[in-house]
Amino acid sequence: MTRNTRRRFVKTVGAAGIAGLAGCTGGQDGGQSPDEGAGGDSAETTTAGETTGSSGTETTTIKFWHAMGGDIGKLIDSLASEFEQQADGIRVEATQKGSYRETLNATTSAVQAGNPPAIAQIFEIGTQLAIDSGVFAPVEDIIPEDRVNFDNYLDSVLNYYRIDGTLHSMPFNSSNAIFYYNKDAFESAGLDPEAPPTTFQGVLDASTELTDAGAVDTGTTWPNHSWFVEQWLAEQNQTLVNNENGRAGRATEAHFESEASKTVFDWWANLHGEGQYLNPGIEAWSEAQQAFLTQKTGLLGYSTSSIAPMTEGARNNGFELGTMRLPTPGGQRQGVVIGGASLWTPKSLDSAKQDAAGEFLAWLTEPAQQKRWHTNTGYFPVREEAITQLEDEGFYDENPNFRTAIDQLRETEDSPATRGALMGTFTKARTIVEEGYVSMIQNDDRSVDDVLGDIDAQVEDALAGYNQKVN
Amino acid sequence: MATNTDTATETAPSRRLRTRLERAFNGDLFVHVALAGAIALVALPLVLAVIMSTQSTTEVYEVTNLGLGSAGLSNYETALTEYNLTRYMINSAVMSVVIVVGKVSLSLLAALALVYYRFPFERAVFTFILLTLLVPVPVRIVPLFQLMADLGWANSLLSITGPYIASATAVFLFRQHFMSIPESLVENARLDGVGPLSFLVRVLIPMSRGMIAGVSVITFIYAWNQYLWPLIVVSDQSKQVVQVGIKFLQGASQSGLTQWGLIMAGAVIALLPPLAVLVALHRPLLETFAIQQK
Amino acid sequence: MSDFTKPYRSTTQAGLLLVPTLVVLVAFLYYPAVETFRLSFFQTLLLGTGQQFVGIDNYVALATSAEYRQSLFVSVLFAAAVVVGTLAVSLFISYLLFEVRAGASGYLLAAIWPYALPTAVAATILLFMLHPTLGIVTHYLEALTGLTLDWFTSGPLAFGVLVAVAVWKQLGYNIIFLVAALNNVPETLTESARLDGVGRLRMLVRVYLPLISPTLTFLVVMNTIYAFFGAFPLVDLMTSGGPNNATNLLIFKLYRDAFSFNSLGLASAESTVLFGIVSILMYVQLRFSDRHAHYGA
Structure with a gap:
C-alpha cells in the first residue's frame, strides 16, 4: 500500500468519518508520509499512473497488474520496492488482479477505458490474442537497446515469444511440466527412490507397486489440464495444430487424432480405469497438490513453478520429495514447451510511463533478480547467465530438484512442436480437451478415439470461427 | 375445512399411518426436532468452516480431524x-x-x-x-x-x-x-x-x-x-x-x-x-x- | 389492483420523485443493456476490441448450436428444480419457525445465515468440502454409507449437487419473506380453523398458503431470476459447466463466451435471448398468479 493511494483513499471516504481508522490501518507506511510534500494536494485528482510532482524530482508511477498470489505475489511486491529504491523517480504499484483470465480482462477493459496499467502479465496462451487485439506495443520497441542483450536470453523462451521475428512481450515467469514423487513412499514400496520412472509404462508400473504395497491410495495425479497433453505431444515431436503449430500461418487444423495424441489419451484413460489416476478436477492445481502432499498419491504432475514451496511442503508433511522429468511414451524426448506468462505493455502509454516500464522490465530480467525469482519459486530464470552463475555457486548441487527442470529445458530440441502452438482461441481449445477427457473416463465410457474425433472437430470449429474474425 | 373427504378411499392401514404421522407432526416436540435437524444440516458448512479456521494448513487436510485446531485465532x-x-x-x-x-x-x-x-x-x-x-x-x-x-x-x-x-x-x-x-x-x-x-x-x-x-x-x-x-x-x-x-x-x-x-x-x-x-x-x-x- | 383514490395529481412532482431512480436505471442498466443489444450484431476479439458488424450471425449461430439448445434445456430444468426445491424446503422450515414457541429468533438466525454468505465464497468452501476424492463430507459419506459421490464425472450427480447447493444458498432469502408473511396472517382468519382442531399440515395447505400467495408469487419470480442469473459463481467454481455440459447453464455459457473465449458479441446475443426467455417466464408467472393467487383482507 502506498502513500499516494492511501491519501486518495482517505480523501474518498474521509467525509464518512473513516479517515481516522484508515490512518491507523495504514500505519506501517506512515514513516514515509513527511515527504509527501506540499504538492500533494494538487496531485489529489490525478489518477494513479500520472506523473506527479514530489519534492523537486519528477516521479513516474507505473501500474503493474499480475496474477500471482500468495508467496509469489509477495516476492513481486518486494522486487518492485527494491527496484524503486535503486531507480530514480519511478514508482511501481504492483497489484494482483485475480487469475490470469481476470488480469487479462481487467487490462483490456482498462485499455479501452483509457487508463491502462503500464505492465500487464498475460498467460502464454493469450499471446496470439494479445497480438491480434492490437492494443500492445512490442516489448523490443520499449526496452532501451543498450539495457538488454536478447542474445543472452534462453532460446526456448525466446522461441516461444518471438513471433515473425518480433519479441512482443517480455518473458517473465516461464515454467514447464515435471513430475514430483514421494521418495519415502517409493522406498516403502520397494522402489528405488533415486530411479523414478521415465516412461508412460513406468508410471503405471510404479503406481501399481505403490498401491499394492499400501504406500498410497492411488498411484498418481495431475490437474486435468490440456497443458500436460500439449507437453506430451511436444515430447513426441507432434504439433498441436497445422501450419507449423500456427507459427507459419493461421492454424486451421487440429492434430488430436494423431497417433501421438492417441498414445497419450489411451494411457491417461487407462490409468484412470486401473484406479491409478486420481481425478482432481479440471485445471484443479491446488486439489492435485493437496492429494500429493497429503500422501494420497505417490506421484504428481505439476509445474516447475513450485519446486521451492513443494519441497518444503513435502518436508512439513513428513516425506522427502523428488523431481523427475516428464514421463514420455517409450522415453521419446523431443522436448517440452514453455508455459507461464509474459509481460506486456499497452501502446497507449505516454512516453514517460513507457520509458519507466522499459526500465523496470530490463531490471527485472537482470541475472540478479532472475536468480532470486528462480530460487524462490522454480520458474526458470529467463537469462542464460543466471543459470551459469547459479551453477558456479553450486546451487544445483545443493538443490537437485531444481536441476531436473533445467536439464529438461536445456535438452529440448527446437522444432515447431516444441516452440508451442499459437492459436487465438487457445483458451477454448483447452476447455474442449479437458472436457473431452472427462467424457473418456465417464462410466458409460465412449472410446478414446471417438472422443478425440470430437475434440478435433470442435477445436477446428473454434479455429475457423476465430480466423474468420481476424481476416 | 376440517372434513377429510380425500382419505375416504384410503385403506385402513395407510389411514392409521397417516393419522399417526399427522399426530406426530402436530406435536411441539416434532417442531423442535425437525427444526433442529433441518438447521443442523443447513448450518453444517459454517460449523466446519469455523472449525477449519482454527486449524493449521496440515490439520485442515486431515479429514478426520474435527476438533478445534492448533492455529487458534492466528488465521484471523x-x-x-x-x-x-x-x-x-x-x-x-x-x-x-x-x-x-x-x-x-x-x-x-x-x-x-x-x-x-x-x-x-x-x-x-x-x-x-x-x-x-x-x-x-x-x-x-x-x-x-x-x-x-x-x-x-x-x-x-x-x-x-x-x-x-x-x-x-x-x-x-x-x-x-x-x-x-x-x-x-x-x-x-x-x-x-x-x-x-x-x-x-x-x-x-x-x-x-x-x-x-x-x-x-x-x-x-x-x-x-x-x-x-x-x-x-x-x-x-x-x-x-x-x-x-x-x-x-x-x-x-x-x-x-x-x-x-x-x-x-x-x-x-x-x-x-x-x-x-x-x-x-x-x-x-x-x-x-x-x-x-x- | 384496487382503485383507490390517489391523493396527489401533479405529474411534475411525480416525475421529480421518479427521476433519481429512473436516471440511475437508465444510465447503469438500460444503457449497458442497449449497448449489449448493439454488440450482439458484432463480433469482437478481446472484449470490445476489433468490432465488426456481422448482422444476425450471432443469433443464427445460437439457433443452430446443439450445445446452446442443451444449455437452454439444462437451465430450464435447473430453474424448475431450484424454484420448487427452495420453496418446498424454506416453506417447511418457515412454517416450523412460525409454529415454534420457544427460541424462534435463534432458530431463525441459524436458518438464514447461508444467505449472508457470498455465493462465490460458499462455492469455494463447498467445493473443498464436497470434493469427490478429497472432501470431508464425501469422506464421511463414504465411511458411513459406502456411497461414493463422484460428481466430477457423473452429469446427473453434478447437476444434483449444484441444485442442492443453489437451494441451500437461497433458503435464507425465502425464509425471511415467508416467516414475515406467516406472521402477518390475521389471527381472526385462522382462529376458527384452529378451534376446529385442524391439523398443522392441513392448516398450512388450506389456510396459510392461500393467504400468503402474494409472497409466494414474489418468491417464485425472484427464485427464477436467481436460478437463471445468480447461480453463475456456483457453476464457475464448482463444475465449470461439466461434465458433458450437464451443468452448462446459460448464464455460465454466456460468461465463459464473453470473458474466457473472447466472443463478447456472441455472449451479447446470448444475453439478449436470455433476457427474452426470463421476461416471458416472468410474464407467465405473474399472469398465472393474477388469476389464481388469493389476495386476502
Missing part, C-alpha cells in the same frame, strides 16, 4: 493484518452503507410517486423499472466500465455505489407495502392538506419500518457480497472490497498448499457484518416484512 490475525482484510472491511462497509441509504431513499421516493400520484403511463413506468431485474451483471460489465471511465468515476467510491443505488426489487416491495396501508390514513392526510414529502416522512415511513428494515438487510447483503464489479473497476488495492480480499486469500499458499484455514477465517470474518445486520434488524423483519396486496 493474519487475514486481518497481513492480508489487509481490516481495510477491505472498512471499504466494504462504506460502500454497503452508501448503497443501502441511497437505494432505500430513492426507492421510497419512487414508490411514493407510483402509489400516491395519478400520472400518465403509470403502469408503463412501473414495468420499465421491473424489467431491469432481467439484465444480468456479467454482460453489463464491459459497457458499464466504459461509462465509468467516461464519467471519470473509475476507481472511486462512486463507481461501486452509483450503479447500485436504484433497484427494481426495492421499488416493488415499497410499492406493494404502500398499497396495503389503510386508505383511511391516506384520506386523513389528504383532508389535512399534507404535502407529499411530509406525508412520506410522517405517515409512510413510520408505517413501513419493517419493510425498510427488510429492504435494508437484503440490500446490505447484496452490496456486501459484490465481487466481480469491484474487481474490475477498482484498480487501487487499498480501495478494494472484502470479497476481492478473500479472493486474494485463496491465492495465498504456504509451502505449496492452499491455506484453507486462512480462507475459512476470511470467510467467517466477512460473514460477520451481514450477520450483525440480520441480528440487529430481525425483529422488525419478522413482524412486519410481508408482501400484501389489496
Whole structure:
C-alpha cells in the first residue's frame, strides 16, 4: 500500500468519518508520509499512473497488474520496492488482479477505458490474442537497446515469444511440466527412490507397486489440464495444430487424432480405469497438490513453478520429495514447451510511463533478480547467465530438484512442436480437451478415439470461427 | 375445512399411518426436532468452516480431524493484518452503507410517486423499472466500465455505489407495502392538506419500518457480497472490497498448499457484518416484512 | 389492483420523485443493456476490441448450436428444480419457525445465515468440502454409507449437487419473506380453523398458503431470476459447466463466451435471448398468479 493511494483513499471516504481508522490501518507506511510534500494536494485528482510532482524530482508511477498470489505475489511486491529504491523517480504499484483470465480482462477493459496499467502479465496462451487485439506495443520497441542483450536470453523462451521475428512481450515467469514423487513412499514400496520412472509404462508400473504395497491410495495425479497433453505431444515431436503449430500461418487444423495424441489419451484413460489416476478436477492445481502432499498419491504432475514451496511442503508433511522429468511414451524426448506468462505493455502509454516500464522490465530480467525469482519459486530464470552463475555457486548441487527442470529445458530440441502452438482461441481449445477427457473416463465410457474425433472437430470449429474474425 | 373427504378411499392401514404421522407432526416436540435437524444440516458448512479456521494448513487436510485446531485465532490475525482484510472491511462497509441509504431513499421516493400520484403511463413506468431485474451483471460489465471511465468515476467510491443505488426489487416491495396501508390514513392526510414529502416522512415511513428494515438487510447483503464489479473497476488495492480480499486469500499458499484455514477465517470474518445486520434488524423483519396486496 | 383514490395529481412532482431512480436505471442498466443489444450484431476479439458488424450471425449461430439448445434445456430444468426445491424446503422450515414457541429468533438466525454468505465464497468452501476424492463430507459419506459421490464425472450427480447447493444458498432469502408473511396472517382468519382442531399440515395447505400467495408469487419470480442469473459463481467454481455440459447453464455459457473465449458479441446475443426467455417466464408467472393467487383482507 502506498502513500499516494492511501491519501486518495482517505480523501474518498474521509467525509464518512473513516479517515481516522484508515490512518491507523495504514500505519506501517506512515514513516514515509513527511515527504509527501506540499504538492500533494494538487496531485489529489490525478489518477494513479500520472506523473506527479514530489519534492523537486519528477516521479513516474507505473501500474503493474499480475496474477500471482500468495508467496509469489509477495516476492513481486518486494522486487518492485527494491527496484524503486535503486531507480530514480519511478514508482511501481504492483497489484494482483485475480487469475490470469481476470488480469487479462481487467487490462483490456482498462485499455479501452483509457487508463491502462503500464505492465500487464498475460498467460502464454493469450499471446496470439494479445497480438491480434492490437492494443500492445512490442516489448523490443520499449526496452532501451543498450539495457538488454536478447542474445543472452534462453532460446526456448525466446522461441516461444518471438513471433515473425518480433519479441512482443517480455518473458517473465516461464515454467514447464515435471513430475514430483514421494521418495519415502517409493522406498516403502520397494522402489528405488533415486530411479523414478521415465516412461508412460513406468508410471503405471510404479503406481501399481505403490498401491499394492499400501504406500498410497492411488498411484498418481495431475490437474486435468490440456497443458500436460500439449507437453506430451511436444515430447513426441507432434504439433498441436497445422501450419507449423500456427507459427507459419493461421492454424486451421487440429492434430488430436494423431497417433501421438492417441498414445497419450489411451494411457491417461487407462490409468484412470486401473484406479491409478486420481481425478482432481479440471485445471484443479491446488486439489492435485493437496492429494500429493497429503500422501494420497505417490506421484504428481505439476509445474516447475513450485519446486521451492513443494519441497518444503513435502518436508512439513513428513516425506522427502523428488523431481523427475516428464514421463514420455517409450522415453521419446523431443522436448517440452514453455508455459507461464509474459509481460506486456499497452501502446497507449505516454512516453514517460513507457520509458519507466522499459526500465523496470530490463531490471527485472537482470541475472540478479532472475536468480532470486528462480530460487524462490522454480520458474526458470529467463537469462542464460543466471543459470551459469547459479551453477558456479553450486546451487544445483545443493538443490537437485531444481536441476531436473533445467536439464529438461536445456535438452529440448527446437522444432515447431516444441516452440508451442499459437492459436487465438487457445483458451477454448483447452476447455474442449479437458472436457473431452472427462467424457473418456465417464462410466458409460465412449472410446478414446471417438472422443478425440470430437475434440478435433470442435477445436477446428473454434479455429475457423476465430480466423474468420481476424481476416 | 376440517372434513377429510380425500382419505375416504384410503385403506385402513395407510389411514392409521397417516393419522399417526399427522399426530406426530402436530406435536411441539416434532417442531423442535425437525427444526433442529433441518438447521443442523443447513448450518453444517459454517460449523466446519469455523472449525477449519482454527486449524493449521496440515490439520485442515486431515479429514478426520474435527476438533478445534492448533492455529487458534492466528488465521484471523493474519487475514486481518497481513492480508489487509481490516481495510477491505472498512471499504466494504462504506460502500454497503452508501448503497443501502441511497437505494432505500430513492426507492421510497419512487414508490411514493407510483402509489400516491395519478400520472400518465403509470403502469408503463412501473414495468420499465421491473424489467431491469432481467439484465444480468456479467454482460453489463464491459459497457458499464466504459461509462465509468467516461464519467471519470473509475476507481472511486462512486463507481461501486452509483450503479447500485436504484433497484427494481426495492421499488416493488415499497410499492406493494404502500398499497396495503389503510386508505383511511391516506384520506386523513389528504383532508389535512399534507404535502407529499411530509406525508412520506410522517405517515409512510413510520408505517413501513419493517419493510425498510427488510429492504435494508437484503440490500446490505447484496452490496456486501459484490465481487466481480469491484474487481474490475477498482484498480487501487487499498480501495478494494472484502470479497476481492478473500479472493486474494485463496491465492495465498504456504509451502505449496492452499491455506484453507486462512480462507475459512476470511470467510467467517466477512460473514460477520451481514450477520450483525440480520441480528440487529430481525425483529422488525419478522413482524412486519410481508408482501400484501389489496 | 384496487382503485383507490390517489391523493396527489401533479405529474411534475411525480416525475421529480421518479427521476433519481429512473436516471440511475437508465444510465447503469438500460444503457449497458442497449449497448449489449448493439454488440450482439458484432463480433469482437478481446472484449470490445476489433468490432465488426456481422448482422444476425450471432443469433443464427445460437439457433443452430446443439450445445446452446442443451444449455437452454439444462437451465430450464435447473430453474424448475431450484424454484420448487427452495420453496418446498424454506416453506417447511418457515412454517416450523412460525409454529415454534420457544427460541424462534435463534432458530431463525441459524436458518438464514447461508444467505449472508457470498455465493462465490460458499462455492469455494463447498467445493473443498464436497470434493469427490478429497472432501470431508464425501469422506464421511463414504465411511458411513459406502456411497461414493463422484460428481466430477457423473452429469446427473453434478447437476444434483449444484441444485442442492443453489437451494441451500437461497433458503435464507425465502425464509425471511415467508416467516414475515406467516406472521402477518390475521389471527381472526385462522382462529376458527384452529378451534376446529385442524391439523398443522392441513392448516398450512388450506389456510396459510392461500393467504400468503402474494409472497409466494414474489418468491417464485425472484427464485427464477436467481436460478437463471445468480447461480453463475456456483457453476464457475464448482463444475465449470461439466461434465458433458450437464451443468452448462446459460448464464455460465454466456460468461465463459464473453470473458474466457473472447466472443463478447456472441455472449451479447446470448444475453439478449436470455433476457427474452426470463421476461416471458416472468410474464407467465405473474399472469398465472393474477388469476389464481388469493389476495386476502
